[in-house]
Every structure is written in C-alpha cells, then in structure tokens.
Amino acid sequence: MSQHRHPGAPGRAGAVPALPDLPEATVARLPEYLRALHNLAETGHETVSSEGLAGAAGVNSAKLRKDLSHLGSYGTRGVGYDVALLIDQIEYVLGLTQRRAVALVGVGNLGHALAGYDGFASRGFRIAALFDADPERVGEEISGLVVRHIDELARVAVEEAIAIGVIATPAPAAQAVADQLVAVGVTSILNFAPCVLSVPEGVDVRKVDLAIELQILSFHEHRKASLTALPATGGSALTALPGGLAVTDPQEAIGT
Amino acid sequence: MSQHRHPGAPGRAGAVPALPDLPEATVARLPEYLRALHNLAETGHETVSSEGLAGAAGVNSAKLRKDLSHLGSYGTRGVGYDVALLIDQIEYVLGLTQRRAVALVGVGNLGHALAGYDGFASRGFRIAALFDADPERVGEEISGLVVRHIDELARVAVEEAIAIGVIATPAPAAQAVADQLVAVGVTSILNFAPCVLSVPEGVDVRKVDLAIELQILSFHEHRKASLTALPATGGSALTALPGGLAVTDPQEAIGT
DNA sequence: CGCGATTTGTGCACGCGTTCACAAGCGCCT
C-alpha cells in the first residue's frame, strides 16, 4: 500500500504498459485536464491542488480527484499534484508519447481548415497526408502538404504509418472512405460527415457534427424562451387561451 | 388516455408550447433522428418502424422508442411512425420552426470553413454576421457576407436578432468574445476555442474541441495496441521481461 | 517531536440513462 506501484510511469525503465482501463467519461475529460496542466506549467506552477486544476478545467474537484485516482496515486496529500509529473502521466495514458500520424480525407471547406489547424500538431498529432477524390484538388498544396488522390491511400497509409483517419468529405462519400480506411488497417476514425458510419468491431469512430451542436443549443434556446413566456403563473398565460391560436413564441426573448 | 393530447403539435391551432423537458441525452440524439428522417423522406418512405429508424440513426431501437415517447405518442402500433409527422414534431421541439440567426466570431482558418459550411443553412440556421478583431480581415467577403469588426457586435446583434454565437477565435481571445456576446443578450454559445468559458447562469455553452476528439481516439488506439501486445498469455510477454526496459509499443499494430 | 492545517483518495448513496421484456393497441386477412 505504501509502496504503491505506479502503472506505466512514462520514461521509466520496467514500466508496465498495462492500462487501467478507465471509465469512458474519465477518458473524455483527461484531455481537458491536460490542456489546463500545460497552461499551468507555462505560467510557472510546480504543483496544483485538485480544486485549482478542477477550476481550470471547468469541472467539480471531487470528480477530478476520482478521475485522477483511476490512473494511480500521483498526488501528495496536503500539497497537491506535481504538474510536470501529471502531464507525463496523462500523456502516457492517452498514448501521446508517440506522435500519431493522421490522414485527412476530403479537403473541401472544412478539410482545408483542419489541414491548417495547428492545434493538432501542438497536441501530439501529425497530419501526415491529405486525400481527395476530386482530380481538381489533387496536387494542390495545403500547409506544406500535397493533396493526393484517394486511390493512393493504401500505399501512403503504410509509408506514413497512419494511425487515425479523419473524414471531412460530403456525407454520401463518407462510408466508402471509411471502408477504405478500415481496409488499410486504420482502427480509429474521426468523422465530420453528417451520417452514421458502419465499421467492423474493433474500429472506433467518433463523430463531430457541427449542425447537431447548434440544434442542441436551439432546443435550449427554445425552452428558455417558452419558460420566460410564462413568467410566474403556475397555470401559465398560454393555457389560459381558450382554444385559439397560440402563437409559438413570436420573438423568443432576444432583447429581454 | 385514448384522447391523447399531443403537446405542441407544429402548425396546429391551439398548440401548447409547453415543452416536456426532455432528458439531456435524448435531446442530443434528436438531431440525429431528424437527419435520418429527412433521408427517409427523400427516399420516399411514408412510415418507418422504430427498428428501421434506429438503424438509420445508429442507436438501439428501445432507446429510440423511449426517446420518442418523451415527446408524446406519435407512432402507430403495428405500423410505425409517420415520417413527415415525426419530422415536424422533432423540428418543433428543437425550436427549428424558426430559422435562428447565428453570429460567427473569428474568421481564421476554422471560421472561414464554418462560414462556408452549408450544413448550417440546410438545417435550420442562418449565419447572419461574421466578426473578427483583426482590422486586416475586416471588410473581407466570405460566402456573401462581409466581415465586420467585433466592436460592431452590439449594433448588429440587435439588427439581426442574433440568437446563437459561435466562437472560432484563438483561445486567448475567446473569453472576451464570450463576455461581449453575453453582454448583447446571446444565451447560447458554441465554442471552438480550446479553453473553458465562464458565463453567467442561464447561458448555455457547448464546446467542440477537435484535438480532444483525436486524443480520445489516441487513448483507445493506445489501449488496443497494449492489448494486442499480450495476445493469449495470461502473464503476457511483457511482464516476462525481468526488469529490463520494456519498450512501450514500438509500432502498435499498424500492419498486423 | 507533536499538533494542526491542508489536501488527497475513496466509500457510499443517489440519480440518470440504458436495456430488457412484455402488455396494450392497431391493421390486415379470412
């Protein structure tokens, strides 16, 4: 107990790579902690309390402690967490000690932006290749990379040791691209196309849909508006309407 | 019971706008159902079973039925759901019957792409204004919209009845922009900047961080690799190493 | 050297979300 074995301490000889399979919710928060920790490190902090880190990451401190406890005991009671150590630890767990190569398929509007997004490079990833199906776009140079035709995927994937595929194509093309990525051994896909992908077991797909995010916000906006429409009355002014047309939120509280 | 009152049927006279405050998880899935339903409508389907819709949306059919049951009873036992009716219903609940105006702040790499993304327009939103703090970019025309200086936000927000703000600035600028959006009455913000925003109660913030998505994938990739590293042996080849350096996944199963 | 202040790590209870399984209801066919 006192000799707690840190599993997989990064850079240590004899490190046990057994990952303590974390709750999915925890995994989703670790990157946020990591970003906050990098900020702290840059501003000269050597240690940080769970309260402090939780604040910087926008979560509850109890949740943060429980999350971190899943990767082992890396804090010091009465003191806090060693920032540098915790960074190493989280980066190790997330598999960021090696810079993974990312293939981006689809260099349209969004693909262009992603190719130029420096947040990838600065956080452990390397965009290794760009692909598109449109011959018009093949050969174009974006952020120092030449766009290749999708048919070259198989060859390039091996050359560059592609680990992750990003799909930024129109929806109708996405499934075919996913199939091709899977065929060349990619087991992690980030999908920006607004459609569901079907992939074999063992392949992870995460989806980012910008319109969906807006629609969720729209719902809450709608709800907030419908609530302010009935300010204090329990029964509400709207049910007071006999059976006539109830205009559904004419303006929805924009200016108050 | 038999005379079930459909709450808030869209376009109906006497519609009760009381929203049946839905579980958050359900709200997050409704847009996906909606997209699937639009696909079905375009391919000529009049009705769809929970099984069919669930398949198209990539979820479990029981979950789908429970989700839909929260908005009322819109299915017909033995038949399924009326596609058109369900579309109307979900769009009403999500508040998409009115086309909400979106302000996009930050027209850098990502902002450019977002401004040109037609998925917004086609799914109930209207990008009404673009802003940036860089005088260099002010005046530039993107997808038919002129980039305005952020200082004009207050005036334009009222003119255009901005309902939702999208932040696509660098992280250091994001909080200030959020404050300005809140100041002009925006209560829903979609944040693409990699930082936590602090906003007053009643304001909804959703965050999209592209690097975080990749890091989550990276974790699973790392985990999958560490599992295939110990294929069948309970003890594993790695713990078999006496105390020497255990290389932490030299290649991590790319070509296997 | 001991004590108090501080902070981590965690047991426990609670609530939400998911899933199963089935009763209730609907349409169709005979």
Place this chain on the structure above:
DNA sequence: AGGCGCTTGTGAACGCGTGCACAAATCGCG
C-alpha cells in the same frame, strides 16, 4: 366479426457516473 401478427409504449432492473463527506496522509511550525 374475429383472430393473428406486428409494432409501439413502458414498467422494472441494472449499471454507470456524480457528488458528498470523511478518513488517511503529508507538510510546516512551534
């Protein structure tokens, strides 16, 4: 008209995630 097959809607059990509250542990100071 009646029965049969199909599909929805939902009660109930289960599991995960969250948050509280506290014991355990460490540091600093007198």
